[in-house]
Amino acid sequence: MKTCAITGHRATRFKFKYNENYAGCKRLKKRLHDQFILLYEQGVRRFLVGGGLGVDMWSGEILLRLKELPEYSDIELVIVLPHPGHDDRWDERSKKRMAFLLKHCTEHLTIGTDASPESFYKRNRYLVDHADYLVAVYDNDRTVRSGTGQTVQYAEKLGKSIILIHPDTGIVSSLS
Secondary structure, eight states, X not given: OEEEEEEEOOGGGSTTTTOTTSHHHHHHHHHHHHHHHHHHHTTEEEEEEOOOTTXXXXXXXXXXXXXXXXXXXXXXXXXXXXXXXXXXXXXXXXXXXXXXXXXXXXXXXXXXXXXXXXXXXXXXXXXXXXXXXXXXXXXXXXXXXXXXXXXXXXXHHTTOEEEEEOTTTOOEEEOO
16 A cells, blocks of 8 residues: 655744635645645545644644545544654644544554653654655745654655645745
């Protein structure tokens, strides 16, 4: 079964931050939706999402909505959490959204044991190691150190097919 992992910057790096009513956020979600359908048409059925705010949560929600449609009912959503309690500091609404994803996903797993950078690093490596494709909401700015940038570079090193979606322009490009 073909698998796709999804990664992205925290929404604080985007022009629209976490404002989901902003046109740029709506465009980004539409780009994610469209890429998931294209990947499905290429045989991808399993999608790995990292369990963070912003891109991870939005992707999980988009995939669950697709899964409700008869033609996409075989989609598998796997939530890969960095450590237990990763959402302890989130607001209640975000916690409820994540709880919904965890309740309705195909599978979820927790990679690390504590809230250390190592747990996030291992989670990101797991995503790439278990995927054929990587969809990254990433501006490809290599001058800024980020977990998303490291994840994309690791996927490049392994020769994975990478689809980039620029968070501010919505431009879709490929690194493969």
